[in-house]
Amino acid sequence: MSDSQFETVIGGTQDKCSSCGGHLYFSPEYQALKCESCGGLEKIEYNHDNKKHEFVIDEKLKQEHKQFAEENKVFKCSSCGANVVLNKLDVATHCPYCDSSITIAKDVEIGLRPDSIIPFKFGLEKAAQLYKEGLKKKRFLPNVFKKKPPMDEIKGIYVPCFSFDANSHTVYRGRLGRNHTSTVNGRTTTHTTYFSISGVRDFQHHDILVETSSHIDQKTFNGIKPYNLKELVVYNDCFIRGYSLEHYDQALENCKKVANSIMEQTIRSQILSSYTYSVVESYSQDVEFSQEKYSYYIVPTYSVKYKYKGKDYITYMNGQTGKVGGGLPKSAIKITLFVLMLIAIVVGLGLLFYYS
Ligand SMILES: [Zn+2]
Ligand SMILES: [Zn+2]
Numbered sequence: 001m002s003d004s005q006f007e008t009v010i011g012g013t014q015d016k017c018s019s020c021g022g023h024l025y026f027s028p029e030y031q032a033l034k035c036e037s038c039g040g041l042e043k044i045e046y047n048h049d050n051k052k053h054e055f056v057i058d059e060k061l062k063q064e065h066k067q068f069a070e071e072n073k074v075f076k077c078s079s080c081g082a083n084v085v086l087n088k089l090d091v092a093t094h095c096p097y098c099d100s101s102i103t104i105a106k107d108v109e110i111g112l113r114p115d116s117i118i119p120f121k122f123g124l125e126k127a128a129q130l131y132k133e134g135l136k137k138k139r140f141l142p143n144v145f146k147k148k149p150p151m152d153e154i155k156g157i158y159v160p161c162f163s164f165d166a167n168s169h170t171v172y173r174g175r176l177g178r179n180h181t182s183t184v185n186g187r188t189t190t191h192t193t194y195f196s197i198s199g200v201r202d203f204q205h206h207d208i209l210v211e212t213s214s215h216i217d218q219k220t221f222n223g224i225k226p227y228n229l230k231e232l233v234v235y236n237d238c239f240i241r242g243y244s245l246e247h248y249d250q251a252l253e254n255c256k257k258v259a260n261s262i263m264e265q266t267i268r269s270q271i272l273s274s275y276t277y278s279v280v281e282s283y284s285q286d287v288e289f290s291q292e293k294y295s296y297y298i299v300p301t302y303s304v305k306y307k308y309k310g311k312d313y314i315t316y317m318n319g320q321t322g323k324v325g326g327g328l329p330k331s332a333i334k335i336t337l338f339v340l341m342l343i344a345i346v347v348g349l350g351l352l353f354y355y356s
């Protein structure tokens with residue numbers, strides 16, 4: 001992407017500061033667009049009428065996606081492969097993940113327009129402060145992280161995820177065992193009695209979030225969850241100006257499969273938890289889903305990049321709540337001490353029982 005290309009686009013639109021004509025970007029502090037040059041603010045309309053779609057793309061939705069494709073572009077990082085969506089008014093030229101320069105991706109379709117967004121709640125400065133505070137709660141971190149954490153770069157990026165709703169109807173059967181212990185003449189024995197279960201249960205599943213980023217896996221994402229979905233607003237390009245949005249990596253259909261398997265696990269554990277049992281001998285369920293709906297959400301994250309003992313690390317943080325995720329280095333000494341303490345407790349308890 002050449003700089004001149006962008007200048008033409010910016011110069012050719014009315015989306016500029018109304019007082020000085022400067023470039024506008026989203027300011028989490030003001031929850032408004034802020035002018036880079038004069039600091040003037042432009043209000044953004046907050047619409048809470050978030051929608052969920054059935055799995056059919058109707059004309060209206062097609063129109064929305066078309067407009068989104070006209071107002072935004074997908075950029076590809078040649079170094080790490082990230083696909084990033086940028087508003088055509090944006091001036092970012094570097095990959096939010098690895099900082100290499102990005103170019104317009106010719107082979108990637110922009111596809112779906114996000115339905116809803118949780119805008120960044122705080123800016124870079126506050127993010128750095130919250131990150132330091134968040135680290136204080138982490139166990140096993142090398143001491144330097146609590147005093148002066150290494151922080152080479154901190155960046156905000158919106159991560160794409162799909163949210164799924166469904167009703168489920170489940171027919172299940174199985175055999176469970178319950179352990180009984182009895183003490184005869186000072187000797188304790190355990191025996192198990194088995195019983196059959198079967199039945200029909202209905203559940204409603206709401207907002208099962210599946211990340212669809214090529215850089216953040218579900219485990220990392222779970223580490224910075226939850227997001228307060230009450231703060232979702234209808235997507236508006238203004239919110240991503242100055243930030244970037246990672247293009248969804250996995251298609252909707254694949255994410256739906258992940259969501260359905262999360263729902264099936266919930267159904268299984270909900271049904272089993274209604275029984276008192278010690279072991280599952282067998283269990284099977286047939287689940288039928290209906291009223292299936294989805295929504296495309298984008299949620300704010302900050303990534304903190306740093307080097308520690310010659311190794312590169314990235315730690316993510318929730319851009320709404322400030323929760324710091326995993327992926328941090330661990331202090332071998334602290335882990336060893338902790339394990340030794342556990343062993344001491346186990347041995348101590350053993351001796352206690354032995355002599356009592
Ligand atoms: Zn201005
Ligand atoms: Zn990159």
